[in-house]
Amino acid sequence: MLLYNLHGGGFMWKDIVRLSSLTIKNIKNVKNGTIIMPHGNNRSLDCGGAEILGIYGQNGSGKTAIVDTFSFLQQIMIGEGLDPKIGDYIDTDSESAEVNAEFNIFSENTLYEVGYNIIFAKSDDGIFIDREYINCAINYDGSRTNKNIFMDYKRNDNEAIFKPQKRLDELIGKNKNIKTDLIVAKKIAEKSNCSYIFGESSREILFNNESEKFKNYKIVLKALFRFAVRDLFVIDNSHSGMISTNVLLPMSFRVDKEKVGMKGDFAVPLMEPFVLDSERKELLGEIVDQINTVLYTIIPGMRIDIKDYGKQTLDSGEEGWKVELMSVRGDKKPIPIRMESDGIIKIISILNALIQAFSNSSICLVIDELDAGIFEYLLGELLDIFSKSAKGQLIFTSHNLRALEMLDKESIMFSTVNPDNRYIHMKNVKDSNNLRSMYIRSITLGGQEELIYEETDSLKISRAFRKAGKLLNEERKKGCDGNS
Structure with a gap:
């Protein structure tokens, strides 16, 4: 669970950060692929309304690679050490991988077009950031600067703290102690195997710097960090896994109080009642209250209650409460939430x-397999409502094609067979076309710039099943003869 200060540290909390595109190279089975948000190329000073991007394609075609990349990107941008498993995601034929996230930051009649690029490299000791850099163009008062790199860190560059030297000089000014602090921060980042730009030691220096010449770049860095901490939600397949095993209900949440906000996953045990301290019990109550505001309209008449079994001492000796989440429908007797279907539990887990995302323009919500367990018609209704009335961004993968009938062509991208051009928009789509029908027709007949389905042969599949069945019968017969 992440805690963040809503008012401290000079953060520009009113800034709105929107993802415009994400490019990944040599990650899993994606040699090169870019997803583009519907408003990604818009340079208006108004961020606009909701943006939805659904990613569709056959199994193993790179959809989940996008979600996993968002998860790693978030960890890096909040200054955490690299997850060692990132090394397993680098393409087996490559020694490095690259991620480029493009953002639009809207701040006081100014638009910052920002790119954050990370290059990962393998070594005998694991995975590390070989290079990371940020570039920026500023749109203000009708003019736009060139998009130039303002912070470029290279791990193996022992001669420079970071480049370009001009930006470094602006940051340091006449205070030579800042230079020493930046050198120390670089050593700490390398030892901790975290981002130099967003690592804790660097942030303290960069965020508190008073240089007027570095002011715009400080705004950018603060806004990106805030976005990763507070506004980016990534819900991967581990959520569905916990739900399907009926062990935990992981509720993604964000709760803002007067001075301090909290964000993360509140994991609720499903098998039996559980014990919470007073602070977590209060937090669970706030999350449930927010969910209940909408839940009864999605699952007619349903709400969640927290059943309180009374006080119980925690292992630490502190006073706690034994509670259980219950499902309540009308006048019926409440039942434990674990008795509900996986689809309902999935909706509860992502609803907060x-x-x-519905109410905040800076929220970016990324969900893998949004359709898992959710009724097709309801999925379409939720997406339609979000696209027409929401403020934030929603990125999802899905196999259910209902979204293709509810969203416009700019809100859907398709994974392809070509690992060097993994994601495309469907071409030659008119407003009168049914995107779902076009997609199915393109699978069977082609006609797109890339092949979007690696054809399977039904006769070969049938023959393989018969062969497997024959082998099983032979093994079963041998087993019976051996026991006779």
Whole structure:
């Protein structure tokens, strides 16, 4: 669970950060692929309304690679050490991988077009950031600067703290102690195997710097960090896994109080009642209240209650409360939430995050397999409502094609067979076309710039099943003869 200060540290909390595109190279089975948000190329000073991007394609075609990349990107941008498993995601034929995230930051009649690029490299000791850099163009008062790199860190560059030297000089000014602090921060980042730009030691220096010449870049860095901490939600397949095993209900949430906000996953045990301290019990109550505001309209008449079994001492000796989540429908007797279907539990697990994305322009919610367990018609209704009335961004993968009938062509991208051009928009789509029908027709007949389905042969599949069945019968017969 992440805690963040809503008012401290000079953060520009009113800034709105929107993802415009994400490019990944040599990650899993994606040699090169770019997803583009519907408003990604818009340079207006107004961020506009909701943006939805659904990613569709056959199994193993790179959809989940996008979600996993968002997860790693978030960890890096909040200054955490690299997850060692990132090394397993680098393409087996490559020694490095690259991620480029493009953002639009809207701040006081100014638009910052920002790119954050990370290059990962393998070594005998694991994975590390070989290079990371940020570039920026500023749109203000009708003019736009060139998009130039303002902070470029290279791990193996022992001669420079970071480049370009001009930006470094602006940052240091006449205070030579800042230079020493930046050198120390670089050593700490390398030892901790985290981002130099967003690592804790660097942030303290960069965020508190008073240089007027570095002011715009400080705004950018603060806004990106805030976005990663407070506004980016990534819900991957581990959520569905916990739900399907009926062990935990992981509720993604964000709760803002007067001075301090909290964001993360509140994991609720499903098998039996559990014990919470007073602070977590209060937090669970706030999350449930927010969810109940919408839940009864999605699952007619349903709400969640927290059943309180009374006080119980925690292992630490502190006073706690034994509670259980219950499902309540009308006048019926409440039942434990674990008795509900996986689809309903899935909706509950993401609903607080959906509410946040619906009401906040800076929220970016990324969900893998959004359709898992959710009724097709309901999925379409939720997407339609979000596209027409929400404020934030929603990126999702799905196999259910209902979204293709509810969203416009700019809100859908398709994974392809070509690993060097993994994601494309469907071409030659007119407003009168049914995107779902076009997609199915393109699978069977082609006609797009890339092949979007690696054809399977039904006769070969049938023959393989018969062969497997024959082998099983032979093994079963041998087993019976051996026991006779």
